[in-house]
Amino acid sequence: MPIQSKWYLDAAYAPFEFKDSDQTYKGIDVDIINKVAELKGWDINMTFPGFDAAVNAVQSGQADAIMAGMTKTKDREKVFTMSDTYYDTKVVIATTKANTISSYSQLKGKTVGVKNGTASQRFLEKSKTNTNLLSKHLAQLI
Numbered sequence: 001m002p003i004q005s006k007w008y009l010d011a012a013y014a015p016f017e018f019k020d021s022d023q024t025y026k027g028i029d030v031d032i033i034n035k036v037a038e039l040k041g042w043d044i045n046m047t048f049p050g051f052d053a054a055v056n057a058v059q060s061g062q063a064d065a066i067m068a069g070m071t072k073t074k075d076r077e078k079v080f081t082m083s084d085t086y087y088d089t090k091v092v093i094a095t096t097k098a099n100t101i102s103s104y105s106q107l108k109g110k111t112v113g114v115k116n117g118t119a120s121q122r123f124l125e126k127s128k129t130n131t132n133l134l135s136k137h138l139a140q141l142i
Contacts, residue, residue: 013115016069017048029067032086051117071119089119 012018017027025048037044049057051070057063059079071089072082095101101110104127114121 012050013069019048028087029069033067071122073122091120091123 013027015027016029017025020026025046030046033044033046036042047054047057047063051068054063054066054068058066069087070076070082072085076082093101093104093107101107107124112124114124
């Protein structure tokens with residue numbers, strides 16, 4: 001009998017999880033968990049409530065696991081049992097071609113959009129750039 005489990009994912013963190021124009025959930029994490037479930041004989045139920053809701057669901061026991069492009073940190077390891085990492089996050093600056101910002105030091109006093117809870121947010125908070133962080137859902141900024 002297959003093991004049944006409930007997995008929560010963040011539906012707005014492309015290319016890891018996203019809803020395509022055909023209204024189907026796709027992405028790296030979706031492909032990985034589907035393949036693992038196939039190989040292990042698991043019967044899984046995936047839900048895509050968003051990152052914060054997914055974290056809360058696992059912490060409250062409403063879900064068995066979260067797979068959401070989550071960065072492994074010491075603080076998160078105090079709360080969760082985490083797998084080995086499968087993707088190395090690199091923080092980069094993205095701006096218009098007309099803008100001349102090319103280094104983190106040039107962000108001083110600028111407003112920068114980041115997604116809450118991401119490596120980018122932690123990086124900018126720890127840096128001494130004195131940026132104004134616009135912490136909203138990434139999909140709203142693109």
